[in-house]
Amino acid sequence: MKTMPRVLIVEDEPAIAELIAVNLRHSGFQPTWAMDSVTAQCELDAVLPDVILLDWMLPGESGLSLAKKWRAHPRTKAVPIILLTARSDESDRVAGLDAGADDYISKPFSTKEMLARIRAVLRRRAPEQDDGVVSIGALVLDAATYRVTFQEQAVKIGPTEFKLLHYLMKHAERVHTRSQLLDRVWGDHVFIEERTVDVHVKRLREALGAGGAMVETVRGAGYRITAQPVAAVPPAQPAVSAA
Numbered sequence: 601m602k603t604m605p606r607v608l609i610v611e612d613e614p615a616i617a618e619l620i621a622v623n624l625r626h627s628g629f630q631p632t633w634a635m636d637s638v639t640a641q642c643e644l645d646a647v648l649p650d651v652i653l654l655d656w657m658l659p660g661e662s663g664l665s666l667a668k669k670w671r672a673h674p675r676t677k678a679v680p681i682i683l684l685t686a687r688s689d690e691s692d693r694v695a696g697l698d699a700g701a702d703d704y705i706s707k708p709f710s711t712k713e714m715l716a717r718i719r720a721v722l723r724r725r726a727p728e729q730d731d732g733v734v735s736i737g738a739l740v741l742d743a744a745t746y747r748v749t750f751q752e753q754a755v756k757i758g759p760t761e762f763k764l765l766h767y768l769m770k771h772a773e774r775v776h777t778r779s780q781l782l783d784r785v786w787g788d789h790v791f792i793e794e795r796t797v798d799v800h801v802k803r804l805r806e807a808l809g810a811g812g813a814m815v816e817t818v819r820g821a822g823y824r825i826t827a828q829p830v831a832a833v834p835p836a837q838p839a840v841s842a843a
Contacts, residue, residue: 607629607652610658610666611634614635632647650722651718654683655683656683663685667696668700671699672759681700681702683699683704684709685706703717734770736769737814737827748765750811755807768825772827775821775824778794778798781797781822801823
């Protein structure tokens, strides 16, 4: 017998939470409701859900803060998180995705859209259980421990930059358009502008320091990561003295 996917609803408005829960139950999901960060953490500690619907504006600790915390914790880092919020500016969407959310739904939203996005993140997460180590030259990424090193020095990197780097390293030397990176790193159902990729590439390069040169811009095409060594400076030629 197929088990129903568990959905943790973290929402402080009872009417909204109940509406979501009813629609989830009717669509084959098993919802659990938490009205604040403390209750949500207790629910997570008890049973790990398959997906979290997380309201941005909560009493006490915000949804954004919770997303960052859960994404950084080994036990909850792989659980898909969908942010629910009335904040719909692009900067807010980027902030939510930066915090580790897999998707973002602006209120008010239709139940059909909500269900479609839940199914999408579950589909996308299922085959992505890659906890291996990827290395290119002196750059090493360990997906299991969420660590990146360059020349054996730890690199501090944000969640979105980590996903971007992981994807580029798994497909080294290939050129990826901004549109392809949005689909593969952010998801094909996330609607943000392509220039957002440029912002995260810039942050990734800054985080990698000297290793940032490995992330190349291919003019008119997109981005790639390469293991090509930095070109050596040719030795100085001896001066020719006048006869």
